[in-house]
Amino acid sequence: xxxxxxxxxxxxxxxxxxxxxxxxxxxxxxxxxxxxxxxxxxxxxxxxxxxxxxxxxxxxxxxxxxxxxxxxxxxxxxxxxxxxxxxxxxxxxxxxxxxxxxxxxxxxxxxxxxxxxxxxxxxxxxxxxxxxxxxxxxxxxxxxxxxxxxxxxxxxxxxxxxxxxxxxxxxxxxxxxxxxxxxxxxxxxxxxxxxxxxxxxxxxxxxxxxxxxxxxxxxxxxxxxxxxxxxxxxxxxxxxxxxxxxxxxxxxxxxxxxxxxxxxxxxxxxxxxxxxxxxxxxxxxxxxxxxxxxxxxxxxxxxxxxxxxxxxxxxxxxxxxxxxxxxxxxxxxxxx
Amino acid sequence: xxxxxxxxxxxxxxxxxxxxxxxxxxxxxxxxxxxxxxxxxxxxxxxxxxxxxxxxxxxxxxxxxxxxxxxxxxxxxxxxxxxxxxxxxxxxxxxxxxxxxxxxxxxxxxxxxxxxxxxxxxxxxxxxxxxxxxxxxxxxxxxxxxxxxxxxxxxxxxxxxxxxxxxxxxxxxxxxxxxxxxxxxxxxxxxxxxxxxxxxxxxxxxxxxxxxxxxxxxxxxxxxxxxxxxxxxxxxxxxxxxxxxxxxxxxxxxxxxxxxxxxxxxxxxxxxxxxx
Amino acid sequence: xxxxxxxxxxxxxxxxxxxxxxxxxxxxxxxxxxxxxxxxxxxxxxxxxxxxxxxxxxxxxxxxxxxxxxxxxxxxxxxxxxxxxxxxxxxxxxxxxxxxxxxxxxxxxxxxxxxxxxxxxxxxxxxxxxxxxxxxxxxxxxxxxxxxxxxxxxxxxxxxxxxxxxxxxxxxxxxxxxxxxxxxxxxxxxxxxxxxxxxxxxxxxxxxxxxxxxxxxxxxxxxxxxxxxxxxxxxxxxxxxxxx
Numbered sequence: 106x107x108x109x110x111x112x113x114x115x116x117x118x119x120x121x122x123x124x125x126x127x128x129x130x131x132x133x134x135x136x137x138x139x140x141x142x143x144x145x146x147x148x149x150x151x152x153x154x155x156x157x158x159x160x161x162x163x164x165x166x167x168x169x170x171x172x173x174x175x176x177x178x179x180x181x182x183x184x185x186x187x188x189x190x191x192x193x194x195x196x197x198x199x200x201x202x203x204x205x206x207x208x209x210x211x212x213x214x215x216x217x218x219x220x221x222x223x224x225x226x227x228x229x230x231x232x233x234x235x236x237x238x239x240x241x242x243x244x245x246x247x248x249x250x251x252x253x254x255x256x257x258x259x260x261x262x263x264x265x266x267x268x269x270x271x272x273x274x275x276x277x278x279x280x281x282x283x284x285x286x287x288x289x290x291x292x293x294x295x296x297x298x299x300x301x302x303x304x305x306x307x308x309x310x311x312x313x314x315x316x317x318x319x320x321x322x323x324x325x326x327x328x329x330x331x332x333x334x335x336x337x338x339x340x341x342x343x344x345x346x347x348x349x350x351x352x353x354x355x356x357x358x359x360x361x362x363x364x365x366x367x368x369x370x371x372x373x374x375x376x377x378x379x380x381x382x383x384x385x386x387x388x389x390x391x392x393x394x395x396x397x398x399x400x401x402x403x404x405x406x407x408x409x410x411x412x413x414x415x416x417x418x419x420x421x422x423x424x425x426x427x428x429x430x431x432x433x434x435x436x437x438x439x440x441x
Numbered sequence: 442x443x444x445x446x447x448x449x450x451x452x453x454x455x456x457x458x459x460x461x462x463x464x465x466x467x468x469x470x471x472x473x474x475x476x477x478x479x480x481x482x483x484x485x486x487x488x489x490x491x492x493x494x495x496x497x498x499x500x501x502x503x504x505x506x507x508x509x510x511x512x513x514x515x516x517x518x519x520x521x522x523x524x525x526x527x528x529x530x531x532x533x534x535x536x537x538x539x540x541x542x543x544x545x546x547x548x549x550x551x552x553x554x555x556x557x558x559x560x561x562x563x564x565x566x567x568x569x570x571x572x573x574x575x576x577x578x579x580x581x582x583x584x585x586x587x588x589x590x591x592x593x594x595x596x597x598x599x600x601x602x603x604x605x606x607x608x609x610x611x612x613x614x615x616x617x618x619x620x621x622x623x624x625x626x627x628x629x630x631x632x633x634x635x636x637x638x639x640x641x642x643x644x645x646x647x648x649x650x651x652x653x654x655x656x657x658x659x660x661x662x663x664x665x666x667x668x669x670x671x672x673x674x675x676x677x678x679x680x681x682x683x684x685x686x687x688x689x690x691x692x693x694x695x696x697x698x699x700x701x702x703x704x705x706x707x708x709x710x711x712x713x714x715x716x717x
Numbered sequence: 718x719x720x721x722x723x724x725x726x727x728x729x730x731x732x733x734x735x736x737x738x739x740x741x742x743x744x745x746x747x748x749x750x751x752x753x754x755x756x757x758x759x760x761x762x763x764x765x766x767x768x769x770x771x772x773x774x775x776x777x778x779x780x781x782x783x784x785x786x787x788x789x790x791x792x793x794x795x796x797x798x799x800x801x802x803x804x805x806x807x808x809x810x811x812x813x814x815x816x817x818x819x820x821x822x823x824x825x826x827x828x829x830x831x832x833x834x835x836x837x838x839x840x841x842x843x844x845x846x847x848x849x850x851x852x853x854x855x856x857x858x859x860x861x862x863x864x865x866x867x868x869x870x871x872x873x874x875x876x877x878x879x880x881x882x883x884x885x886x887x888x889x890x891x892x893x894x895x896x897x898x899x900x901x902x903x904x905x906x907x908x909x910x911x912x913x914x915x916x917x918x919x920x921x922x923x924x925x926x927x928x929x930x931x932x933x934x935x936x937x938x939x940x941x942x943x944x945x946x947x948x949x950x951x952x953x954x955x956x957x958x959x960x961x
Contacts, residue, residue, distance in 0.1 A: 157927045167911075174834075174915050174916035
């Protein structure tokens with residue numbers, strides 16, 4: 106008896122139904138404008154369940170099984186090929202995405218086509234307090250003893266190794282064990298100077314003045330700069346990593362058509378521009394750029410000049426062997 | 442007698458079998474596989490994940506975790522014992538006082554940790570007050586060290602220590618203390634020789650409940666320790682996130698569980714307490 | 718005692734103070750209630766809070782019942798495998814419990830065509846809080862005298878009567894403490910919940926976590942203030958009512 110009631114409640118939760126079509130969207134926090142979802146719901150008569158996550162890993166753990174219930178998620182570009190290999194992604198129907206034509210060709214990367222639509226992008230650089238004279242301009246400045254206890258690095262092996270590898274003049278996607286070990290030695294040398302390894306939490310402390318220089322993502326840094334005029338951001342001389350977040354449709358989704366409608370809606374230049382303006386990010390939608398507010402469009406942190414972009418390097422998907430070596434080296438750094 | 446008790450055990454058995462032992466079986470299977478290209482498990486069967494455990498690097502991390510969790514446990518017990526004793530002796534205000542202890546813990550663990558960041562950072566309350574009073578001229582580096590992590594752990598897990606101690610002390614017969622006093626024992630002697638031995642089960646429960654989550658903690662070392670000293674919880678966590686090595690993470694956790702169980706068993710066994 | 722209570726409450730009171738700061742960051746700019754308006758208008762937050770409450774109440778009720786019966790059952794009838802598993806579930810790192818349960822649910826649901834949701838979260842919460850209940854109730858039972866129940870049986874009580882009228886009343890404070898603990902761990906859990914939650918079962922810690930992970934967020938402070946002050950008042954008022 107009790108068991109039957111229990112089973113019934115599970116079924117009820119599994120396929121609760123209402124007349125209005127539903128769409129389940131799982132995105133990074135702070136990645137749409139306040140009106141993006143309501144406008145879509147109104148225009149298409151759809152109920153969107155919109156939830157947020159904070160890291161690629163968190164999202165992956167949820168969707169890995171292939172029965173998570175989500176329809177559209179937004180992985181970083183280097184997560185897309187593995188997700189595709191795991192059979193998690195549905196192939197896109199280009200016929201249903203006429204707005205693809207608005208995309209910036211610079212972001213249409215071959216490994217993404219057919220499975221992922223570029224959404225917003227960001228890069229990693231240094232957020233610094235302008236009291237710091239001369240201001241930092243290279244990764245090497247984060248190794249400077251004059252800043253002892255006032256520097257933070259990201260709590261992310263890919264980012265810390267990227268900075269150390271570029272500082273040494275290597276590619277940030279280096280697969281060479283010797284180069285990775287050299288980078289580890291750099292990181293170990295830097296650790297005593299560090300205040301902490303922090304991600305977005307550092308924003309607050311940079312504003313309050315606890316931290317003088319921090320390795321940080323451009324969009325997060327921009328939020329700090331908007332709040333505090335005494336902060337600046339620089340793309341290091343040695344080169345820096347680029348990351349592109351993409352919209353993908355999960356293969357498990359029973360609402361493929363609606364998911365395409367949603368992505369096509371996000372690709373509208375005016376929608377994309379509103380999102381970029383409101384969340385202070387950089388859109389991968391070329392047609393949206395002229396629609397941006399001057400504040401966003403002319404911002405050198407969000408939209409660095411072509412000259413700066415020449416130093417950028419895309420993160421690539423790692424092989425399992427390199428991944429394992431890097432994690433081992435990272436564990437040694439963290440427990441030193 | 443036996444029949445009713447066996448019946449009472451049924452629901453607990455059902456949950457344990459279906460939602461604990463079966464899932465742990467899956468973890469054991471994971472630990473014997475190879476990591477997939479991207480997270481998950483795949484590839485051939487192997488014991489390589491267990492071989493990898495015998496690495497001095499992981500020993501160092503484990504040792505540090507034990508020291509930190511031990512310090513947090515001692516701290517919790519030292520604070521929780523007088524608190525639980527005081528509450529259990531407060532007559533009608535018991536519920537109020539107990540609820541007040543629990544109050545901070547209904548806000549999220551993360552929020553509680555952030556609250557400590559507000560206190561400890563360079564521009565935080567403690568440093569601002571000390572600077573304002575002229576006691577110090579430079580902010581003290583209170584945040585992002587092992588001390589901050591231990592304080593955060595104590596704060597995070599204190600109710601786990603207070604509750605079992607309270608339920609134990611509450612039952613303690615007051616007449617025993619009076620008898621001890623009548624026989625000429627000083628209050629502290631009565632405490633040492635009468636109360637403490639009688640609260641041993643509560644102490645053990647409290648210690649276990651604090652030590653274990655402290656050992657596996659990963660948010661506190663990240664947020665209050667600044668990610669500079671890795672604890673075993675971070676290592677396990679990393680295997681399931683940035684390292685994407687589920688099989689090794691599984692082997693690591695099983696080994697950790699084995700070590701803790703062995704320790705528990707030795708501790709409780711020595712006390713002659715029947716636990717298992 | 719005041720010192721210990723201050724240690725418990727002052728850090729959160731400071732956080733409460735910052736929720737009235739007009740700046741988004743932790744630099745004092747002026748008094749404002751804009752974060753409370755933001756919180757009030759956030760539908761997802763209200764839903765998450767409601768979910769958390771439902772999950773915590775349901776799982777506490779089930780875990781307390783199952784755990785208390787289990788502890789009583791174990792009191793004399795020793796089942797080493799069961800009590801061993803209980804301890805084992807306490808020493809399991811949360812992430813492992815979460816991954817293991819997720820794997821189990823996914824495996825089972827693949828055949829049942831179901832999805833993760835409130836039920837899976839409640840089941841997971843019952844499983845991990847049950848061990849806490851069992852431990853706390855057992856600690857109390859160990860100081861109990863079995864002779865009392867035997868006396869009741871000798872005097873003609875049935876097993877059930879002996880349990881209900883003799884042992885259960887004696888266990889009450891232990892059960893109350895265990896339920897409180899179960900409620901707290903359920904309401905507070907993030908790691909396991911985040912793994913087994915589905916589309917419709919976002920909990921408050923999950924939303925708070927997503928917000929706070931990007932740095933101190935005044936909306937998070939505002940929610941915490943509401944919980945902290947609201948429950949604080951509730952505790953004091955219920956105390957007054959009981960006295961009156």
